Amino acid sequence: MMKVLRIIFLKDLKVSLRRWSDLLTSFILFVLVCLIFPLTLGNDPSLLLKIIGPVMLVSALLATLLAMQNIFRPDVLNGSLEQLTLNSYPLTLIICIKIFSFWVITSLPLILISGFIASSYYVTGNSIFIVVLTLLLSTPSLVHISALAAALTVAIRYPGALMALIIIPLSLPIMIFGAKAIEFSISGIDASAPLYFLLGMMFFTCSLGPMVTAAAIKISID
Amino acid sequence: MNLKSIYKLGSPPLFYKLCIVLEPWFLISSILLIAVGMYGGLFVAPPDYQMGDAFRIIYFHVPSAYVSMMAYVYMAVSAIIGLIWRSNVAFSLAKSCAPIGASFTFLALITGMLWGKPMWGTAWVWDARLTSELILLFLYLAYIMLHLSIPDRSKADRATALLAIVGVVNIPIIHYSVVWWNTLHQASTISKFAKPSIATEMLWPLVIMILGYTLLFAAFLSKRTAAELAVREKRTRWLQTLIVGDKNNA
Numbered sequence: 359m360m361k362v363l364r365i366i367f368l369k370d371l372k373v374s375l376r377r378w379s380d381l382l383t384s385f386i387l388f389v390l391v392c393l394i395f396p397l398t399l400g401n402d403p404s405l406l407l408k409i410i411g412p413v414m415l416v417s418a419l420l421a422t423l424l425a426m427q428n429i430f431r432p433d434v435l436n437g438s439l440e441q442l443t444l445n446s447y448p449l450t451l452i453i454c455i456k457i458f459s460f461w462v463i464t465s466l467p468l469i470l471i472s473g474f475i476a477s478s479y480y481v482t483g484n485s486i487f488i489v490v491l492t493l494l495l496s497t498p499s500l501v502h503i504s505a506l507a508a509a510l511t512v513a514i515r516y517p518g519a520l521m522a523l524i525i526i527p528l529s530l531p532i533m534i535f536g537a538k539a540i541e542f543s544i545s546g547i548d549a550s551a552p553l554y555f556l557l558g559m560m561f562f563t564c565s566l567g568p569m570v571t572a573a574a575i576k577i578s579i580d
Numbered sequence: 581m582n583l584k585s586i587y588k589l590g591s592p593p594l595f596y597k598l599c600i601v602l603e604p605w606f607l608i609s610s611i612l613l614i615a616v617g618m619y620g621g622l623f624v625a626p627p628d629y630q631m632g633d634a635f636r637i638i639y640f641h642v643p644s645a646y647v648s649m650m651a652y653v654y655m656a657v658s659a660i661i662g663l664i665w666r667s668n669v670a671f672s673l674a675k676s677c678a679p680i681g682a683s684f685t686f687l688a689l690i691t692g693m694l695w696g697k698p699m700w701g702t703a704w705v706w707d708a709r710l711t712s713e714l715i716l717l718f719l720y721l722a723y724i725m726l727h728l729s730i731p732d733r734s735k736a737d738r739a740t741a742l743l744a745i746v747g748v749v750n751i752p753i754i755h756y757s758v759v760w761w762n763t764l765h766q767a768s769t770i771s772k773f774a775k776p777s778i779a780t781e782m783l784w785p786l787v788i789m790i791l792g793y794t795l796l797f798a799a800f801l802s803k804r805t806a807a808e809l810a811v812r813e814k815r816t817r818w819l820q821t822l823i824v825g826d827k828n829n830a
Contacts, residue, residue, distance in 0.1 A: 506746065523721060570742060
């Protein structure tokens with residue numbers, strides 16, 4: 359069991375790394391969206407400190423949206439996902455491990471770079487850590503919601519806009535509380551309440567998300 | 581009512597006939613109720629001591645907001661029934677709910693903005709409940725778009741059913757995270773558990789309007805569902821005999 363899951367995890371990592379240009383695109387999108395705001399708003403530290411929370415989360419959402427279009431589509435086209443649904447291992451676990459490997463590839467780089475972007479927005483001290491922590495807690499939920507949208511739209515040729523229409527309303531709570539956490543920590547208030555909410559949402563989406571996504575995959579494939 | 585008669589409702593011919601028979605009754609009773617409620621709301625009810633006559637838009641705003649949320653829950657329940665029993669009737673009901681619910685959501689947004697203009701000074705204030713109503717509209721649109729873009733009808737039915745269920749689980753979370761900001765919206769005036777904070781002569785037209793809007797929703801829903809069933813069952817014998825008449829007898 360564990361061996362199969364490890365094989366799927368490593369295979370997804372390898373395939374994604376081979377298609378590194380896709381990965382790089384979503385990563386660059388994140389950085390570019392974050393860079394547009396200082397360039398267009400002007401170099402005003404107080405203004406930048408005010409907008410960094412929403413900017414971070416919106417760019418993370420866009421990058422996730424772009425990257426996650428490809429989580430199931432290639433596997434459906436070459437038939438390997440159908441084989442995975444036919445074997446005796448629970449599809450929910452397989453989906454779970456696939457989503458995890460996609461999170462490692464698409465979100466981890468964003469989380470790593472977010473500290474540097476935060477410091478370029480004049481965020482200092484402990485708040486940088488809070489920015490990184492917020493992304494660490496919110497990206498799993500975003501990835502799970504996007505995976506569900508990708509599974510629902512897997513039969514559609516150009517799913518991008520429709521995926522956005524599905525993902526953005528559903529990820530609104532994560533956006534609100536993520537932005538609140540960063541805003542609180544920058545204005546010197548204890549940010550633990552919104553962070554706890556993000557953690558709760560993370561457990562909620564990580565436990566129920568793969569089941570619903572597996573059901574959506576089964577519907578789309580048969 | 582025993583279980584057997586509920587199962588019978590799952591048969592398309594029976595449900596189609598039921599829709600056709602019930603639709604005029606729903607429509608007539610809703611028009612009557614809305615007429616009575618409008619008279620009560622616009623002429624009988626006293627003006628509000630704070631808002632004057634402007635408060636009277638409540639008689640259109642609250643019923644449409646109520647129906648917009650009820651329609652989503654109704655859609656999700658039909659979707660669950662459809663997923664479990666693979667029932668074509670339940671899927672037709674769920675699919676027909678979406679555009680009607682979206683229209684009522686739109687109506688609630690427009691009336692809310694018209695009400696907000698004199699009361700708050702602007703039409704849109706990012707108030708919590710107006711915002712979650714807007715999100716509800718997007719959830720409806722996502723449902724409709726997803727249904728339109730999957731060519732295989734049975735797949736589209738089941739995929740959108742999942743989306744409706746996920747949406748209905750998420751609506752309270754979305755609503756309360758939006759409420760987390762300070763909200764301008766007045767507190768709810770009718771509640772099941774508390775004594776309503778509204779005068780009786782203002783309350784009864786509102787209740788009648790809500791009933792009237794619900795019946796109007798039922799009328800639209802039965803019309804749409806009948807049409808949807810007719811499209812789905814267009815190759816079956818019962819529909820052909822029902823519409824063209826039995827050719828063997830002629």
